[in-house]
Amino acid sequence: MAETVQAATLRADVAIIGAGPAGLFAAFECGMLRLGTVLIDALDETGGQCAALYPEKPIYDIPAHPAIEAGALVAALEQQIAPFAVPRLLGRRIERLQGSRGAFSLGTDHGDSIHARAVIIAAGAGAFGPNRPPLPGLAAYEQTGSVQYYVRRKEAFHGKRLVIAGGGDSAIDWALELREIALHITLIHRRAKFRAAPERLAQLEAASGPGGPIELVVPYQLHALHGDGGTLASVEVATLEGDRRRIEADHLLAFFGLSTDLGPVSQWGLQSALHHIQVAPSTCETSLPGVFAIGDVATYPGKLKLILQGFSEGAMAAHAIHPIVHPHTALHFEYSTSKGAPGSRDAPGSLAGAGHAPRPAAA
Template sequence: MAETMQTDVAIIGAGPAGLFAAFECGMLKLSTVLIDALDEAGGQCAALYPEKPIYDIPAHPAIEAGALIASLEQQIAPFAVPRLLGRRIERLDGSRGAFALGTDRGDVIHARAVIVAAGAGAFGPNRPPLPGLEAYERTGSVQYYVRRKEAFRGKRLVIAGGGDSAIDWALELRDIASHVTLVHRRARFRAAPESLAQLEAASGPGGPIELVVPYQLHALHGEDGILGAVEVATLDGDVRRIEADHLLAFFGLSTDLGPVAQWGLQSALHHIQVTPSTCETSMPGVFAIGDVATYPGKLKLILQGFSEGAMAAHAIHPIVHPHTALHFEYSTSKGLPTAASGVAPAAA
């Protein structure tokens, strides 16, 4: 059922940056609504690699992506932030202080400011052009993300790709799978030096990872969508058959900002340009944070997205409360606001 909602800030994207922006807005008594095209909050952390450890979150030497999202959800719980999930923003009308956003399900959100925390936008895997691929996808024999490492315990895995994801998961699954074969079209991999050193050690004689280079995926063999073997080939026509229970293909993501790209925001290389001190875009009242935002010196780190969420929230406060001075206080002395800010929903 479509909804009509009134809020101070509409946050497009419920990944880590969007969730923390909702917290920062709540601390300033700004009401928010989270909107995301996915059916669950968490963005790529939840959808692509919930069990993958992240090592650069302050105060967490290591934290799994799914656990990070759970903690962010717990952090914003006092503010009872409503969310519209499985919705895609199709239009943005109005101006600073009085925007109206519409979703593909007919929802209308009236907001005084907008934060775009859309990451890379809607995403999906780049799929290898193999005959009969869909049947193997339906059974889970071919996958593009690792959501549960235990699903591969004792299995024969073929991992295809030459970047960080392929190498990281080959290393992560080497002690879980019965055998890991890493296939790449050339002998040189593109990954962090430390990961490459670990791969070299793990792929030596008798190691848990077998390197098959320079080969490319050529065909899948099995019955009723249940994989039995992966066929690979060189450019010279040499063909090799690898017995396998699963193929994990890591050829990157195809991303699309969708209608957001048509709003006329100043952009560069599919990223939205913002003012570094406020994260405001070229459209007054619309802000961008996280991976979708760019400015000189930008670092694509989750922690930078957190900082940008705080800056955007503080820049939005005078839009929502133009006659109220914001006296900044540390959370250690301020604590959480006594009453959660909310939105006013109405039947559409």
């Protein structure tokens, strides 16, 4: 994996904002077309939500992988772009975009300056954070890890009493995923109806039956936390009618969704709809020529919010960018089997043949 670049001025063919799965694969597709890239992300690591929120959660709809953990997917994508030595600016937030198609200038909140001929926005839903329940003393329990909003390591909950709060996919998925690891799981929701795929609901019903590993407590909401010095002892829940109940617990996992913010990107004048950037379906170009958007942040008729769709969009954007960077060179489409392995001296996308690798700008 290429090292994180310190505050600097960089020149690249393509600046990719967002280093989640879609951004990482876009860097690969660009590399195969002799387009040098730089990755910029507000997180301190690549992988986006896959790395930050659920690295051990299995994903079932990645082609050729019946199941692959999110963290393993990110590692494989990193390995795939390793031959291109893609630099990345992590823990940085893009604050400024100036210029036009073929000559953009971007600035980060750390003072970095990036000059690029095209831009790909692969920012997912933008910068994200958990929606926290309004409970007294919450911060103390967050600091000790008694209250968490993401599952980074499943083994951390081995033999623990868990209270999981929420009624959507994340709450149900993790209740089912952790049922064989935790000592006991109590699933709290404000109503008896859950929001998830029918298959998962059927699994939940089976797991929450008599003697099952999951106990459903509905319709209840979180009311208070009880413990000492940030160490959780029990979670108090209540109904709208005021009935209360205490549940012994070592950890509370609260899944109430994420608050997301595109930040300065939303001020760039790009045509948008419902907080998503509208793009041309055939190229993923936005209303600003030379700026493209892929992955969850992009929208168009028929859009599916799937990682594999983001991969496809990364490929389309890279091919649409090629004539911007190489206006006098025809792009003859070839399959990767014809191009050769990335990094091999004869491969058109290899470092040996790349004519526009990202580089520090001259002072």
